[in-house]
Amino acid sequence: MSAAVPLPAVHPRRRAFSVLRGTGVAGIASAVVIAVATLVAIFGSMLAPYSPVAANISLTFVGPSASNPLGFDFEGRDVLSRLLAGAQSSMLGPLAVVVGALLIGTLLAVVAAWRRGSTDAVIASGLDILFAFPGILLAVLAAAVFGVGLLSASVALMIAYTPYVARVLRGAAMKERGQPYVAALEVQGASGASICLRHIVPNMMPLIVAQATIMFGWAMVDLAAISFLGLGVQPPTPNWGFMISENQIGIPEGYPLPALAAGVCIVLVVIAFNVLGERLLEQAQAAR
Amino acid sequence: MTDPSGGPVLEVSGLRKEFGELVAVDDVSFAVPAAGSIAIVGESGSGKTTIARMIVGLERPTRGTIAACGRDRSRPARSARDRRRRGSEVQIVFQDPYTSLDPRQSAEATIDEVLRLHHGWAPDRRRARVAELTELVGLDARQARALPRTLSGGQRQRVAIARALAAEPRVLILDESVAALDVSIQAQVLNLLADVRESTGVSYVLISHDLAVVRQLTQDVIVLHRGIVVERGSTSSVLDDPQHEYTKRLRASVPRPGWKPRRGALLGAGEGTT
Amino acid sequence: MSGLGQAPEAERAPATGLSPAAVGQTPQVAPLLEVDDLTVLLRVEGAERAVLKDVALAVRPGEAVGLVGESGSGKSMTARAIDRLLPRGAKISGQIKFDGVDVYQMAGADLRSFRNRVAMIFQDPRAHINPVRRIGDFMTEALRTNLKVPSAQAAARAVDMLGQVGIGEPERRMRQYPHELSGGMLQRVMIATALLTEPRLLLADEPTTALDVTTQAEVMAILDELRRDLGLAMIFITHDLELAAAICDRTVVMYAGQVVEVRESVLLHDDPLHPYTAALAAARPDIGRTATRLAAIPGRPVSAFEAPAGECAFAPRCPHAADICRAGPPDLAELDGGLSRCARAADLRGTLRGADHD
Numbered sequence: 001m002s003a004a005v006p007l008p009a010v011h012p013r014r015r016a017f018s019v020l021r022g023t024g025v026a027g028i029a030s031a032v033v034i035a036v037a038t039l040v041a042i043f044g045s046m047l048a049p050y051s052p053v054a055a056n057i058s059l060t061f062v063g064p065s066a067s068n069p070l071g072f073d074f075e076g077r078d079v080l081s082r083l084l085a086g087a088q089s090s091m092l093g094p095l096a097v098v099v100g101a102l103l104i105g106t107l108l109a110v111v112a113a114w115r116r117g118s119t120d121a122v123i124a125s126g127l128d129i130l131f132a133f134p135g136i137l138l139a140v141l142a143a144a145v146f147g148v149g150l151l152s153a154s155v156a157l158m159i160a161y162t163p164y165v166a167r168v169l170r171g172a173a174m175k176e177r178g179q180p181y182v183a184a185l186e187v188q189g190a191s192g193a194s195i196c197l198r199h200i201v202p203n204m205m206p207l208i209v210a211q212a213t214i215m216f217g218w219a220m221v222d223l224a225a226i227s228f229l230g231l232g233v234q235p236p237t238p239n240w241g242f243m244i245s246e247n248q249i250g251i252p253e254g255y256p257l258p259a260l261a262a263g264v265c266i267v268l269v270v271i272a273f274n275v276l277g278e279r280l281l282e283q284a285q286a287a288r
Numbered sequence: 289m290t291d292p293s294g295g296p297v298l299e300v301s302g303l304r305k306e307f308g309e310l311v312a313v314d315d316v317s318f319a320v321p322a323a324g325s326i327a328i329v330g331e332s333g334s335g336k337t338t339i340a341r342m343i344v345g346l347e348r349p350t351r352g353t354i355a356a357c358g359r360d361r362s363r364p365a366r367s368a369r370d371r372r373r374r375g376s377e378v379q380i381v382f383q384d385p386y387t388s389l390d391p392r393q394s395a396e397a398t399i400d401e402v403l404r405l406h407h408g409w410a411p412d413r414r415r416a417r418v419a420e421l422t423e424l425v426g427l428d429a430r431q432a433r434a435l436p437r438t439l440s441g442g443q444r445q446r447v448a449i450a451r452a453l454a455a456e457p458r459v460l461i462l463d464e465s466v467a468a469l470d471v472s473i474q475a476q477v478l479n480l481l482a483d484v485r486e487s488t489g490v491s492y493v494l495i496s497h498d499l500a501v502v503r504q505l506t507q508d509v510i511v512l513h514r515g516i517v518v519e520r521g522s523t524s525s526v527l528d529d530p531q532h533e534y535t536k537r538l539r540a541s542v543p544r545p546g547w548k549p550r551r552g553a554l555l556g557a558g559e560g561t562t
Numbered sequence: 563m564s565g566l567g568q569a570p571e572a573e574r575a576p577a578t579g580l581s582p583a584a585v586g587q588t589p590q591v592a593p594l595l596e597v598d599d600l601t602v603l604l605r606v607e608g609a610e611r612a613v614l615k616d617v618a619l620a621v622r623p624g625e626a627v628g629l630v631g632e633s634g635s636g637k638s639m640t641a642r643a644i645d646r647l648l649p650r651g652a653k654i655s656g657q658i659k660f661d662g663v664d665v666y667q668m669a670g671a672d673l674r675s676f677r678n679r680v681a682m683i684f685q686d687p688r689a690h691i692n693p694v695r696r697i698g699d700f701m702t703e704a705l706r707t708n709l710k711v712p713s714a715q716a717a718a719r720a721v722d723m724l725g726q727v728g729i730g731e732p733e734r735r736m737r738q739y740p741h742e743l744s745g746g747m748l749q750r751v752m753i754a755t756a757l758l759t760e761p762r763l764l765l766a767d768e769p770t771t772a773l774d775v776t777t778q779a780e781v782m783a784i785l786d787e788l789r790r791d792l793g794l795a796m797i798f799i800t801h802d803l804e805l806a807a808a809i810c811d812r813t814v815v816m817y818a819g820q821v822v823e824v825r826e827s828v829l830l831h832d833d834p835l836h837p838y839t840a841a842l843a844a845a846r847p848d849i850g851r852t853a854t855r856l857a858a859i860p861g862r863p864v865s866a867f868e869a870p871a872g873e874c875a876f877a878p879r880c881p882h883a884a885d886i887c888r889a890g891p892p893d894l895a896e897l898d899g900g901l902s903r904c905a906r907a908a909d910l911r912g913t914l915r916g917a918d919h920d
């Protein structure tokens with residue numbers, strides 16, 4: 001006998017809000033940082049007071065002033081404008097990585113869980129092999145094969161992240177797959193694809209969103225590292241990761257601000273994604 | 289649906305299931321006539337659920353045949369259509385009302401999904417049928433729109449029954465479907481099942497360890513012990529005058545007014561082993 | 563836990579203050595356990611809510627009392643309150659006396675001795691046993707640590723007790739792990755373990771609900787026999803009236819966190835005092851015959867905090883509800899040698915027949 005404590009029905013529109021509120025002050029603050037970063041990524045180029053690419057050697061590493069609050073970079077470009085405009089490529093890369101890795105990872109996880117048995121085993125061993133390659137190594141390989149650029153770097157990271165996602169989600173998918181309501185749908189004659197798409201995946205969504213959020217942070221760091229190595233975004237396109245590397249020559253000369261400003265942006269956004277992701281993950285796990 | 293006139297709606301013969309070394313079900317045969325009912329009783333682990341899962345196609349028999357409405361269903365369905373047709377022949381309601389519903393779906397959405405699967409009906413017609421079914425199982429409008437977590441165990445079990453009935457099955461398997469319910473709710477659901485049989489002519493396969501529930505709902509019974517049928521007959525004769533040693537033990541163990549459990553009298557093969 | 567022992571003892575007549583016959587006591591024997599006015603509040607969905615309201619019951623030495631009710635009625639909470647095992651944050655008022663001493667005032671050696679004299683067994687033995695420790699280790703722990711019994715002696719007593727609960731080859735069982743035992747076997751181990759410290763009161767919370775009916779009968783018989791041999795008092799919790807009646811002298815019926823009826827078990831089925839008891843008995847199908855229709859109770863069982871306030875908690879579901887039932891919450895009152903919390907109890911006397919279906 002089990003006692004049912006009746007709970008008030010939650011309006012679906014209020015759900016997102018209540019989920020967010022459940023993440024606490026740190027979670028909400030992180031969400032605000034992420035929202036700002038996203039807005040800048042979308043509208044940054046328009047907000048930029050000056051052209052982010054117009055160089056003027058005579059202004060190289062000139063310090064902050066009222067009209068240029070963050071000063072100029074190694075080629076004499078306005079740092080603030082480059083930060084604002086650079087948000088786009090800095091956020092877009094991780095977004096592509098996360099979306100790609102999640103799509104493929106979820107697909108593999110759900111297929112493994114649905115088919116079980118040998119399909120599951122084949123997918124698991126395939127993932128084990130992929131798991132052995134570090135993301136950066138894949139990026140170097142991808143750059144060698146497809147050429148240097150944001151796209152190939154993102155694709156490489158996406159491949160590197162997929163086995164991780166698939167592994168984490170496979171457990172959740174297995175658990176959902178074993179629920180009697182899934183068996184009931186099978187008995188009704190519903191197709192595997194529709195059960196997976198309409199029931200199993202939606203029920204995994206809180207976990208998927210939490211994973212996506214955490215991964216976004218990692219992807220940003222990894223892509224910044226790749227850009228730093230010169231294998232990501234190509235100049236003169238502004239990008240936070242690349243801004244660190246192109247301005248590092250200023251650090252020993254006493255002009256750390258351009259590199260530092262880009263670093264701070266990355267760190268802020270990465271921390272925000274991580275904190276929010278961890279909180280969402282806690283929530284998703286507590287709900288099971 | 290064509291009814292092979294007079295023939296059983298469900299016929300199981302020589303059914304066997306092995307899980308590795310373990311023989312969970314061995315040479316089980318029975319038939320259920322249209323609008324008839326049979327109970328499968330036996331202690332936990334005796335293979336009752338395995339039989340149910342084989343009938344609905346969730347498990348593949350090692351040997352034996354299963355036919356519903358005259359059509360074989362011992363092997364996996366080959367087409368989507370075949371799968372759906374099987375779904376409209378035999379349905380099942382599981383034991384645990386808490387896990388047998390998608391937590392994200394209201395009763396209405398749950399039933400509507402099944403209607404869409406089986407019939408090419410317009411939304412209006414589906415809506416009307418959803419209302420009919422929720423009313424049949426005694427859910428009010430608020431409950432029909434509510435998510436499962438706001439419903440009690442008994443209410444959830446009603447949703448599960450309505451979902452099964454939405455396919456308009458000829459046979460409904462009830463695998464311990466009232467075991468987890470409170471006594472007062474169990475009575476409501478048992479009455480509901482009697483009403484449903486009256487109005488739809490559905491046949492029941494009731495899996496239960498509760499002999500009083502078996503008496504209430506079924507005409508025939510088979511007693512399963514370690515995967516083997518040890519006794520069969522009409523429910524009243526088996527319960528009133530059990531023949532097999534195990535059935536006697538089962539019957540004697542049921543608490544009833546004036547009952548005194550006696551020690552040792554019941555120690556048998558099932559218990560005492562690990 | 564707060565508010566302990568502060569409950570005013572004057573004014574309100576505790577149930578145990580009713581005539582001893584009403585609670586089935588022989589006048590000269592002082593109760594071993596006395597629960598009075600027990601109210602427990604818990605945090606449910608962020609708000610403080612009552613899960614028990616004015617629960618009163620008494621158990622004499624050597625007496626078996628059944629505690630019956632549907633889910634959420636507060637049976638487990640009552641047992642947990644008695645054993646001081648309430649969830650964190652619980653607010654409790656009223657009084658629980660064991661052997662004349664307020665349980666919640668106990669500390670130090672008194673509390674340890676109370677723990678040894680009150681034992682509890684649960685519905686799901688697997689949830690209450692460490693899966694990686696051997697049976698013998700688990701069984702003797704309390705003896706060795708609390709009572710400082712030497713290991714060899716503790717083991718010998720455990721082996722002996724396993725024999726008494728009908729477990730063959732007890733020495734071998736002592737070396738096994740919980741997963742190697744069936745559910746019925748494990749529950750017998752739990753009973754044996756509970757009896758090892760020679761308790762005087764056994765709290766059995768649905769100990770057979772998860773077992774097969776044949777195993778249930780065996781475990782019930784063992785429990786009943788050992789209890790009698792050892793002169794042990796027991797509170798036996800179940801949702802099955804018949805099961806309680808089989809081994810209990812008196813039965814306490816609970817609904818929505820309140821005691822609604824106290825009655826000699828043998829009378830409960832055929833001659834109940836409270837409409838809820840009658841309805842429970844009638845709702846259960848009868849193994850001897852098929853009813854055209856079961857006497858279902860409309861609605862669903864509720865917890866104390868969901869029950870309507872200011873009227874009889876059972877009123878929304880009661881076939882006998884009348885205006886008087888909604889005038890105020892009825893008191894637990896004496897009637898025909900029992901207690902009933904029903905405004906119409908006297909009116910309805912003789913008309914409530916549990917066993918009638920048709």
Ligand SMILES: Nc1ncnc2c1ncn2[C@@H]1O[C@H](COP(=O)(O)OP(=O)(O)O)[C@@H](O)[C@H]1O
Pocket residue numbers: 307310312330331332333334335336337338339
């Ligand atoms: N998928 C499975 N794999 C291995 N053994 C199983 C599986 N399903 C059931 N069994 C075993 O088959 C036997 C019968 O189980 P089941 O049909 O669930 O019994 P019942 O429903 O009568 O309690 C049990 O011993 C059980 O452990």
Ligand SMILES: Nc1ncnc2c1ncn2[C@@H]1O[C@H](COP(=O)(O)OP(=O)(O)O)[C@@H](O)[C@H]1O
Pocket residue numbers: 001003004005604605606613631632633634635636637638639640649865866
């Ligand atoms: N840990 C807990 N926290 C809050 N409420 C609880 C807790 N455990 C039980 N309850 C509530 O207390 C009430 C009584 O529960 P319980 O004593 O377990 O009932 P019973 O054992 O009779 O089924 C129910 O409403 C239940 O939901």
Ligand code: SF4
Pocket residue numbers: 836837838874875876877878880881882883884886887892903904905906907
């Ligand atoms: S007081 Fe009235 S409503 Fe309550 S149980 Fe008695 S008759 Fe029924």
Ligand SMILES: [Mg+2]
Pocket residue numbers: 336337338
């Ligand atoms: Mg089963």
Ligand SMILES: [Mg+2]
Pocket residue numbers: 637638639
């Ligand atoms: Mg309980």
